[in-house]
Amino acid sequence: MKINLQSFLISLLLLSGLTLRAQVVSTRGSYTVKNIDMPPGLMSETGGLAFLPDGRLAACFIRGEVMLYTPETKEWKVFATGLHEPLGIHVVNKSEFIVMQRPELTRIKDTNGDGLADLYENLSDDFGISGNYHEFNYGPVQDAKGNLYIALNSASQGGSVRPEIRGPLNPMGRDMTQGIYEMYSVVPYRGWVMKLPHGSSKLEPFASGMRSPNGLGFDLKGNLFVTDNQSDWVETSTLYHVREGKFYGHPASLVWNKEWANRNPFIGPVGELDKMRTKAAVLFPQGIMANSPSQPLCDITQGKFGPFAGQMFVGEMNRDRIVRVMLETVAGELQGACIPFIDGQGLRKGNNRLAFAPDGSLWVGQIAFGWAGDQGVQQIVFNGAQPADVQTMNLTKKGFDLTFTQAVDKKQALDPNNYKFRHYYYKYQRKAKNAGADNTDQQDIKTIPVTDIKISADGKKVSLVLAELKPGYVYELKLGDLTTRKGQPLANKLICYTLNNLIP
Amino acid sequence: MYKLSRLILTITMLLFMGRTNGQQLSDGTINVSISALSGMQFDIVRFSVKPAVKVKIVFTNVDDMNHNFLITKPGARLDVVNEALKLEEKGPLMNYIPLSSRVLWSIPVVSANQSASLEFTSPAEPGAYPYVCTFPGHGFIMYGVMYVSANNTMPDLKADQNIPPSRRDDKSVAAIANSVSHNPKAHKADHPYENIPPFLYRIFMDDSGPASIAVSLPQDLSYCWDAGSCQLRYAWSGGFLDNTAIWKGHIDANAKIMGTVFYRESSEHSLVIGNPNESTVPEFKGYSLVNKFPEFHYTLNGYDVYELVIPKEDGKGLVRNFRIPNAKGTVWFTSRSVNGAVTYKSSAGDWIDGKLKLTPEQARNFSVTMTNYSLVFNTRKKK
Numbered sequence: 001m002k003i004n005l006q007s008f009l010i011s012l013l014l015l016s017g018l019t020l021r022a023q024v025v026s027t028r029g030s031y032t033v034k035n036i037d038m039p040p041g042l043m044s045e046t047g048g049l050a051f052l053p054d055g056r057l058a059a060c061f062i063r064g065e066v067m068l069y070t071p072e073t074k075e076w077k078v079f080a081t082g083l084h085e086p087l088g089i090h091v092v093n094k095s096e097f098i099v100m101q102r103p104e105l106t107r108i109k110d111t112n113g114d115g116l117a118d119l120y121e122n123l124s125d126d127f128g129i130s131g132n133y134h135e136f137n138y139g140p141v142q143d144a145k146g147n148l149y150i151a152l153n154s155a156s157q158g159g160s161v162r163p164e165i166r167g168p169l170n171p172m173g174r175d176m177t178q179g180i181y182e183m184y185s186v187v188p189y190r191g192w193v194m195k196l197p198h199g200s201s202k203l204e205p206f207a208s209g210m211r212s213p214n215g216l217g218f219d220l221k222g223n224l225f226v227t228d229n230q231s232d233w234v235e236t237s238t239l240y241h242v243r244e245g246k247f248y249g250h251p252a253s254l255v256w257n258k259e260w261a262n263r264n265p266f267i268g269p270v271g272e273l274d275k276m277r278t279k280a281a282v283l284f285p286q287g288i289m290a291n292s293p294s295q296p297l298c299d300i301t302q303g304k305f306g307p308f309a310g311q312m313f314v315g316e317m318n319r320d321r322i323v324r325v326m327l328e329t330v331a332g333e334l335q336g337a338c339i340p341f342i343d344g345q346g347l348r349k350g351n352n353r354l355a356f357a358p359d360g361s362l363w364v365g366q367i368a369f370g371w372a373g374d375q376g377v378q379q380i381v382f383n384g385a386q387p388a389d390v391q392t393m394n395l396t397k398k399g400f401d402l403t404f405t406q407a408v409d410k411k412q413a414l415d416p417n418n419y420k421f422r423h424y425y426y427k428y429q430r431k432a433k434n435a436g437a438d439n440t441d442q443q444d445i446k447t448i449p450v451t452d453i454k455i456s457a458d459g460k461k462v463s464l465v466l467a468e469l470k471p472g473y474v475y476e477l478k479l480g481d482l483t484t485r486k487g488q489p490l491a492n493k494l495i496c497y498t499l500n501n502l503i504p
Numbered sequence: 505m506y507k508l509s510r511l512i513l514t515i516t517m518l519l520f521m522g523r524t525n526g527q528q529l530s531d532g533t534i535n536v537s538i539s540a541l542s543g544m545q546f547d548i549v550r551f552s553v554k555p556a557v558k559v560k561i562v563f564t565n566v567d568d569m570n571h572n573f574l575i576t577k578p579g580a581r582l583d584v585v586n587e588a589l590k591l592e593e594k595g596p597l598m599n600y601i602p603l604s605s606r607v608l609w610s611i612p613v614v615s616a617n618q619s620a621s622l623e624f625t626s627p628a629e630p631g632a633y634p635y636v637c638t639f640p641g642h643g644f645i646m647y648g649v650m651y652v653s654a655n656n657t658m659p660d661l662k663a664d665q666n667i668p669p670s671r672r673d674d675k676s677v678a679a680i681a682n683s684v685s686h687n688p689k690a691h692k693a694d695h696p697y698e699n700i701p702p703f704l705y706r707i708f709m710d711d712s713g714p715a716s717i718a719v720s721l722p723q724d725l726s727y728c729w730d731a732g733s734c735q736l737r738y739a740w741s742g743g744f745l746d747n748t749a750i751w752k753g754h755i756d757a758n759a760k761i762m763g764t765v766f767y768r769e770s771s772e773h774s775l776v777i778g779n780p781n782e783s784t785v786p787e788f789k790g791y792s793l794v795n796k797f798p799e800f801h802y803t804l805n806g807y808d809v810y811e812l813v814i815p816k817e818d819g820k821g822l823v824r825n826f827r828i829p830n831a832k833g834t835v836w837f838t839s840r841s842v843n844g845a846v847t848y849k850s851s852a853g854d855w856i857d858g859k860l861k862l863t864p865e866q867a868r869n870f871s872v873t874m875t876n877y878s879l880v881f882n883t884r885k886k887k
Contacts (some may be wrong), residue, residue, distance in 0.1 A: 063695065102706070102714075119790070119791075119792045158568060162714055166713060181616075291641055317641065319589055370752055435616070436569055440596065
C-alpha cells in the first residue's frame with residue numbers, strides 16, 4: 001500500500017516536471033532530518049549502508065538489490081540483484097563490495113566496468129543454516145588489519161528447521177524441557193560472532209552468547225561492539241564490548257564450544273552461566289531507551305556531525321529514535337551511558353542501518369520485515385548550531401559528573417529537583433515458561449537522592465554526589481527543566497548509566 | 505465447484521462486513537472477543553456497537569510478545585501512541601498507558617497466552633473509536649476501530665481508513681497477518697527494474713538446501729540450483745516464483761514455484777572426477793554472469809567445475825554446459841534424473857549404461873542436453 005502510494009507520488013512529481021529533491025522533514029535545533037527519495041518499484045527495506053570514498057552511497061535491500069546513490073544528482077543505480085536477504089555491506093572499492101547474505105559472505109565485483117556486478121564470489125559459507133527464518137546474518141565490519149567480523153543470529157522458537165539443513169545438527173542447542181520461548185542454535189555457530197582472518201575463507205569462532213545481534217561496529221580505538229536484542233536470557237537489550245573467547249550470556253551458542261560438547265547449556269545452574277558471562281558495557285532499558293537496538297556506529301566525523309566525535313550512535317527499530325552511547329573505562333572495563341539522540345523530529349521507526357557520509361552527515365536506513373519498522377533512507381545533517389545536551393556522563397567516586405555541550409544555568413544546575421535518579425537492575429535468568437517474549441522486569445527499583453551538587457567555573461560540568469552507588473545497577477537519570485545560560489532547553493533529558501564497576 | 509466456493513466466500517464476507525461481530529449476553533451486554541496475533545496485529549480490526557449499550561471486551565494474547573489494549577477518542581490514536589512513547593522511564597510501570605483524557609478505556613499489558621477483559625458503556629456519540637496496543641513500536645501497526653452507530657453500520661472495508669492498510673482486503677474474520685495469498689496473478693513488479701529472463705534469486709526453495717538459487721530462463725523455463733550440494737536440483741516450466749510469503753518477513757516460508765516440475769535430480773552428484781569410488785566433496789565458489797546467465801563455479805574434490813544452464817532451443821529441455829579445465833583421469837557424468845521422461849545427449853564422450861564417459865581433454869568443455877519427453881509430446885492443452 002505504502003509503496004504504491006510512494007511510487008504514485010513520485011510519478012506525480014515526475015509528471016509535473018518537478019526536480020526530485022530530498023525532502024526536509026524537520027529542522028529543529030541542531031539537526032535536520034531529510035527524506036531521500038527512493039526509486040519507484042523498490043521495496044526499500046534497508047539491510048546495509050556504506051559510503052564509497054567518492055561520496056556515493058551503497059545500499060542493499062531485503063529483496064536482494066545492491067543500489068548505488070549519487071547524492072549530487074540524486075540518482076539511484078542498480079549494481080547487483082538476486083541476493084538472499086542481504087543485511088550488511090562493506091565497500092572494498094568502487095567496483096567491489098562484500099555483502100552478508102543469508103547463505104554466505106559474498107564478494108561482488110563489476111569486472112568489466114559496465115557498472116553492474118558480474119562476479120559473485122563465495123568468500124565464506126562456513127557456518128550452518130537450519131532454515132529457521134530468524135537465522136539472520138549481520139556484518140561484515142572490518143578491523144584495521146583487514147579481518148572481517150560477522151554475527152549469526154540464533155533461531156527463533158517461533159520458527160522451525162528445514163528438511164534440508166547446512167551443517168551438522170546438534171539438538172543440544174535447544175532447550176527441550178520448557179523453553180518454548182527460548183531461541184536456539186542447532187547448527188554451527190548460531191549465536192556467535194565470527195572472524196574471517198584477512199585473506200582466509202575459513203571463519204573462526206570469535207565470541208559466543210548472542211541472541212539476536214543485529215549490529216556490529218568499531219570505536220576509534222578498534223574495540224568491537226555488538227548489540228543484542230532483549231528477550232530470553234537478555235533481560236534488556238545490550239551493547240557488548242566483544243572480545244575473543246568471551247561468552248555474553250545467551251546459552252544456546254555454547255553447544256559449539258568444545259568444553260560444552262554433549263551438554264545442554266539450557267539445563268543446569270544459571271549461576272554457572274552467570275559467572276562465565278561478560279556483562280554488557282551498556283544496557284538499554286526495555287521500553288524506556290530501546291526495545292530492538294540495531295547497528296552501533298562510531299562518530300568518525302571529527303566534529304562535522306556535532307560535538308559527539310568518538311561516541312557511538314545506535315539505531316532503534318521500535319520507534320523514531322537513535323540512541324547515543326558514551327563510554328569510559330572504569331576498573332579496566334568499558335561501561336557508560338546511553339541517551340536518546342534524536343526523537344520526534346521526523347525520523348522514521350525501523351532504524352536498522354547507519355553510515356556517515358564523507359560530508360559528515362548521518363544516513364539512516366529503515367526496515368520492517370515483519371517487525372515494527374518502516375522503509376526508506378533518511379539523512380541527518382548537523383546544521384552547525386551547538387546542541388544543548390549532555391556531552392558525557394562519567395562515574396566518580398561518589399556519584400556522576402555530567403558535562404554539558406554548553407554552559408548551563410547555574411541556579412538551575414544547583415537545584416537537586418532537577419536530577420531524579422532511580423536505580424534498578426536486570427536479572428540474568430532463564431525466561432519463565434509462558435512469560436511474554438518482550439516482558440522485562442526491573443529489579444529493586446529505588447529512587448536515589450542527590451546529596452551534593454557542584455558546578456565548574458565554566459558552567460559546563462556538574463558534579464553530583466549520590467546517596468548510594470551500587471555496582472550491577474542501571475542508574476537512570478531524568479533531568480528537570482535545565483537550560484543553558486542562554487535559556488536553551490536540553491534536547492534530551494533521559495540518560496541511563498550502566499554501572500558495572502565502581503571506581504577502584 | 506469454483507462458483508460454490510465463491511458464493512460461500514461472498515456470503516461470509518457479507519456476514520462479516522455487516523455484523524456486529526459481538527455476541528449478546530443474557531443481560532444485554534455485547535461481548536466482543538479480540539486476540540493479539542503474532543506480527544503485531546489484532547485478529548479483529550473492526551466491529552460496531554450501538555450507542556450507550558453495555559460492551560464487554562475479552563482481550564486474549566496469543567502472541568509471544570506483550571500487548572495492551574486501549575480505546576481512544578475518535579481521531580486520537582496516533583496522539584495516544586506518541587504520548588505512550590513519551591512516558592519514557594515511566595512506561596513499564598504504567599503499562600505504556602498515558603494519563604490522557606484521550607484514552608477512554610484500557611487493559612494493562614497482557615502477557616502471552618493470558619486474557620483480560622474490560623466492560624464499559626459505549627459512547628452516546630456515534631463515531632469511529634480507535635483501539636490500539638501502545639507497547640513501544642506496536643501502535644503504528646497494531647490497531648483497529650470500534651464503530652458506534654445507531655444502525656450498526658460500518659464503511660466499506662476496502663476504503664476503511666481506520667484499520668491497517670494490510671487488513672483492508674481481509675477475506676474473512678479469520679484472515680490473519682500470517683495468511684498468504686498464492687494467487688500467481690498477485691505477483692507484481694517488486695524491484696526498481698523489470699526482471700527479464702535470465703535472472704535469479706537466492707532464496708529458500710522447497711525440496712532443496714537452504715542455500716538455493718532459483719534461476720528464471722527464457723522460454724518459460726526455470727531451475728533450482730543448490731549451492732550446498734552444487735547440484736541442479738530440479739527444473740520447471742511455466743511461471744517463475746511467487747515470493748509473497750517469504751517477503752513478508754519474520755516467518756518460515758519458501759518461494760513458491762508457479763509452474764510444473766519436469767526434471768528432478770537424485771541426491772548423488774552427476775559428476776565424478778577421477779576415482780568413482782571416492783565420495784564427492786563439493787565446494788561452492790560462486791558464479792559469474794555470462795550474458796546474464798549465471799555460470800556456477802564449484803569444486804569437486806578440489807577440481808574446478810563451471811556449469812552454465814541455458815534453455816534448449818526449442819524450449820523442451822535444458823542444455824548444461826560444463827567446463828572442467830584441469831581434470832585428471834576420467835570424468836563421468838551420470839544421468840541422475842528421477843523423472844523417467846528425460847532423455848540425455850552430449851556434445852562429447854561415450855554413453856555407457858546411462859553414464860557419459862569423458863577424457864580429461866573432452867571434459868574441458870562439453871554440454872549435456874536434457875530433453876523432457878512430456879514437454880515435447882504432451883498433447884494436453886492448457887486450460
